[in-house]
Amino acid sequence: MNRLFGASGPKPPKATLNSAISNIDDRISSIDVKLAAINAELTGYQTKLSKMREGPGKTALKQKALKVLQRRKQYEAQRDQLQSQVWNMEQAQTMQDNLKNTMVTIDALKSTNKALKKEYGKVDIDKIERLQDEMADLLDVGNEIQESLARSYDIPEDVDEAELDAELEALGQEVELDREMGGLEGQLPSFMQDEVPEFIDEAPNAAGKVKEAAG
Secondary structure (H helix, E strand, C coil), rough: CCCCCCCCCCCCCCCCHHHHHHHHHHHHHHHHHHHHHHHHHHHHHHHHHHHHCCCCHHHHHHHHHHHHHHHHHHHHHHHHHHHHHHHHHHHHHHHHHHHHHHHHHHHHHHHHHHHHHHHHHHCCHHHHHHHHHHHHHHHHHHHHHHHHCCCCCCCCCCCCCHHHHHHHHHHHHHHHHHHHHCCCCCCCCCHHHCCCCCCCCCCHHHHHHHHHHHH
16 A cells, blocks of 8 residues: 555654764774775885886886775875865754754743843832831931930039039038038038938937037
8 A cells, every 4th residue: 555655664864963973984984994904005015016126027016006006095085075074064063052052041041031020020119218218217216215325314414514613612611601600510501401311200410419429
């Protein structure tokens, strides 16, 4: 039936550059073997010719050697052509490999670009800006709290030292005046008389303590 309808058997696999290069390399190897045999044959002829005298025998042997030399040149030309073909195919193979690598790189870049766009699409720049502003505000509040906690309670910042010195001098003058009037003998200075702690029920009897100390 296949013969009647012209159907053929299974198609052979398509040739590739690698297979073509391999086939040509095999042919070059075969030629190299033949050239080695020819060179050995020429060496034998050359040895014989160097020992022979001029004459018909040497002339006939020289003709054989010339034919062998001509055959070697033909094989060398074939080998050079095949080697040129291999070189061209290897260059084409290199270009093909580079193109494949380039396409793989492009596909990887496309996939990466798509993934980056998808991920960056989830990022809201306005939210990031608001978050940065909130962090700055929180830092400002934290600094204000630290400054408030570090404030001194001993002397108010707005108190003038000159006023403190004047007040201290006035207290000293008051003590001197009490001494002159004899008030220090039986009582506390006037600036201390009203400063009785709240936890003491009765004011201390200053005069009695002074007499006990004197006795």
